[in-house]
Amino acid sequence: MKNYVIKGNVCYSKSKDEFCIVENGYVVCENGYCAGVYRKLPECYETFPNYDYTDKIIIPGLVDLHVHAPQYSFRGMGMDLELIEWLNTHTFVEEAKYSDMEYANRAYDIFTEDLLNSATTRACIFGTVHPQATSLLMKKIEDSGIRAYVGKVNMDRNSPDSLCEQSVEQAVCDTEQWIVENREFENVKPILTPRFIPTCSDKLMENLSVLQKKYHLPVQSHLSENLGEIQWVKELCPDTSFYGEAYDKYDMFGNECPTIMAHCVHSHIDEINLIKNQNVFIAHCPESNTNLSSGIAPIRAYLNHGIKVGLGSDIAAGSTLSIFKAMTMAVQCSKLRWRLVDKSLAPLTVSEVFYLATKGGGEFFGKVGSFEKGYEFDAVVIEDASIKYPQTLSVKERLERLIYLAEDRNIIAKFVNGKNLFEKIK
């Protein structure tokens, strides 16, 4: 069913500075696209079937621009280290297990089930270096109905033997085969995923760039997350003047190559300008940047620059898939940054982080993340009666509260590109 009406308190962003709220209004899905939000349902839609969620909160689906599926197994654990030590001690050890398809199957079932039950409708996902396990993950996400880019990770240096691609030829062969085998899904698409510069040789990057051009794939990676990492990249790439150049010199940094870079906590001004000029998306992952003691990214400055920003859970440096939590922490971290680092950058507001979590990140997927006419129809219905209160609350207050307090059990319906994902399971 691709034509229907949802009735309820419809909340969404047109811009980062305000919520649009229509109380007990109607949002119309027509052929998988949003046909508008209405206070009174136009006659032409009166024949559409109606989901009656009167008094519930209806928002666009949330977008997770950066999440590592194989790390979901150790969320909430082992966060006693900074980035590079954390990768070597916890992450690489876990990711190596995904050569075992039985383990991958069990782990990715859990990841996919929890992602399905969350408010997230779109995600950009890292797998592991293993093509087979990554294809399995893609199949599971495809079946869930969530729309996602999923990447087989590439890494051929500074990595344990268990994860290190043994030659560039083999890496390219595996990656190309994985791309070709996984291009035909409806909901899931491949994305090139060089892990980050420290684990990718020049020759590997050169060859991935060729694949990028051949298949017109988007790219996701990490950028300027941690001071030690940045120093390391400087040593590894003496011909670059800042970290982002190490991607840009292989034409994998925006422009014709749609690109997401996670973090950008410590980006140099030249890097920031390149991000802006080449339309690179920044995935802001505030919980991760806190848990790994990386720092706090100056998101207000990026927004002032007109840079495209979305939010990421960054499992497992972030502990939870909840993009509500990412919103909360984006506000909280910006407050601490204002207090402790730079009084010139005002804290982020609730409406700004709601925008980042919906339309801001959604733009990477096209017209996604809003209920404006013509947007792909992603919607989430939230039941907040279990979060009791004694007073009268406006819809805006209820929405603000949910950003801080919503749990998965509050998500009672979820629509992606017009499809009702919970219809069969709940």
Add this chain to the structure above:
Amino acid sequence: MKNYVIKGNVCYSKSKDEFCIVENGYVVCENGYCAGVYRKLPECYETFPNYDYTDKIIIPGLVDLHVHAPQYSFRGMGMDLELIEWLNTHTFVEEAKYSDMEYANRAYDIFTEDLLNSATTRACIFGTVHPQATSLLMKKIEDSGIRAYVGKVNMDRNSPDSLCEQSVEQAVCDTEQWIVENREFENVKPILTPRFIPTCSDKLMENLSVLQKKYHLPVQSHLSENLGEIQWVKELCPDTSFYGEAYDKYDMFGNECPTIMAHCVHSHIDEINLIKNQNVFIAHCPESNTNLSSGIAPIRAYLNHGIKVGLGSDIAAGSTLSIFKAMTMAVQCSKLRWRLVDKSLAPLTVSEVFYLATKGGGEFFGKVGSFEKGYEFDAVVIEDASIKYPQTLSVKERLERLIYLAEDRNIIAKFVNGKNLFEKIK
């Protein structure tokens, strides 16, 4: 039933530096006190009834050293301001409603129910200025079985008319009557609660000090939370050299007067020394200090000083009653402080914040917050099977994960001072 055995994975702290974990062991309750933790149950306890929570996680109840019950209604909302503006704009407007007993009844039912369903077994609670509503709150907490100190707030200056005590005589009369009427509960005791120096005149403080001595009550208040607040206190109390002196000059700052001071984000070294020398407890409220842009308290320095520290939710500057969340944020904030402010103070560890949330804060209540022999028997049983994972996890890993991920629905049993609080309700 005050004699029984609980079987399960028993986890607790003896000191801040390590977890004590006994896998599928036994913790014994005898007459409401802990009779020890055992790998194999001693013969003398074999006749005790047995709660079989094999494979579940059993921890001491959590302690919330600082929570405002009337503010629970607006948790997660209105966090766009710093302390003083936040009080005037959001807090005082809400607290004024508690002159209406029907509203207070409805609101405190919600607060008490949610506190009961949380992992908290002990709390130090602020009411409002209203004696009648505060007595009602005490009755509800008493009936829940949670052990708590509850305070009628005192405030006679710089407050809106709706909350301002109209004369010191009236304030003292109301407060004394409230004390006398609420001294006989089993679980709940009164605590003197001058809101904070900006709202309490010298004459009011003088008279509260007399009441403190007459009834030997403990005291709770706020200290050095926000830079604007500290400057204001300096202007209001020109005869003091730091904020804490404004309590100390009325003998309400530790020593013979058991005292909790919330926050201490920006305490002067002389204040820190006075806190230490007079055994004042600090209630560390990291989420509140983040949400109100107050800053990050140097908890590592306080621990190095040997100061007594516990955790507080500080509803509604904190958004949730969960002391697990307070633990998580205490670690997270300490990491950001290390990164952004002071590299000499290492981030807090998981075992340290677990200690703060149990034995650290518990000490304010006596021998509370551990399963060492002779401690009052407060225990919480956590079911984590719903938080799925594909690998094998140790009990320590499961506990660490729960600190980041536990929700109320994971709390399946709760014992306070030997009483099973969920037996009748679940």
